[in-house]
Amino acid sequence: MATERTATGGAALRQRVTDAITEATFAELAETGYARMSMEAIARRAGVGKAALYRRWSSKQEMLTELIRQAVQDTLPPPPATGALHTDLRELLGTIRSQLANPVVNTIGPGLLAEVRHTSALADVLYTSVAAPRRAAARAMLQAAIDRDELPARLDLELASDLLIAPLGFRMLIMDGNSDDEYLDTLTIVIEAALKAAVR
DSSP: OHHHHHHHHHHHHHHHHHHHHHHHHHHHHHHHOTTTOOHHHHHHHHTSOHHHHHTTOSSHHHHHHHHHHHHHHTTOOOOOOSSSHHHHHHHHHHHHHHHHTSHHHHHHHHHHHHHTTTOHHHHHHIIIIIIHHHHHHHHHHHHHHHHTTSSOTTBOHHHHHHHHHHHHHIIIIISOOOOOHHHHHHHHHHHHHHHHHOBO
């Protein structure tokens, strides 16, 4: 039993250290950007030795891609299923807004989008772990609307997914623009109309 308690305590300590490193990594990324971010600075901010980082990851790139992947997996919402396209759209836009308004996402998002042109591993994790699951959720919502005859059977699902995700993402991450409830209500109406014209 003593051995089991020791293992449990050790696992809890490792998790606390990993949590501190995760928080420090995103804080450092927000403050300095990916190019200037260093393992030394992250270790110092987390209050751990560099060895604690290198026991878990071999490089800054590997560490960041894994932490992004884990953070995204923990926050992936299910597709809206209100039973009507209009309310599904509004719920989806509200969810996107909530996630993009997260201070960490809002601060590091633009820098990561710029960095993906230079770092293929980041590009891969942003596509496979961030974009792809959200596009899959959007497609499921759109297909449900097609099945209810609210959208045309010939809907271009790729274009439609762009219409659902891109306008609000651009407004919040690039323009830092207003996205209050009134804006989302109007955007819902506009996207709903656009979807009905987005046919192949």
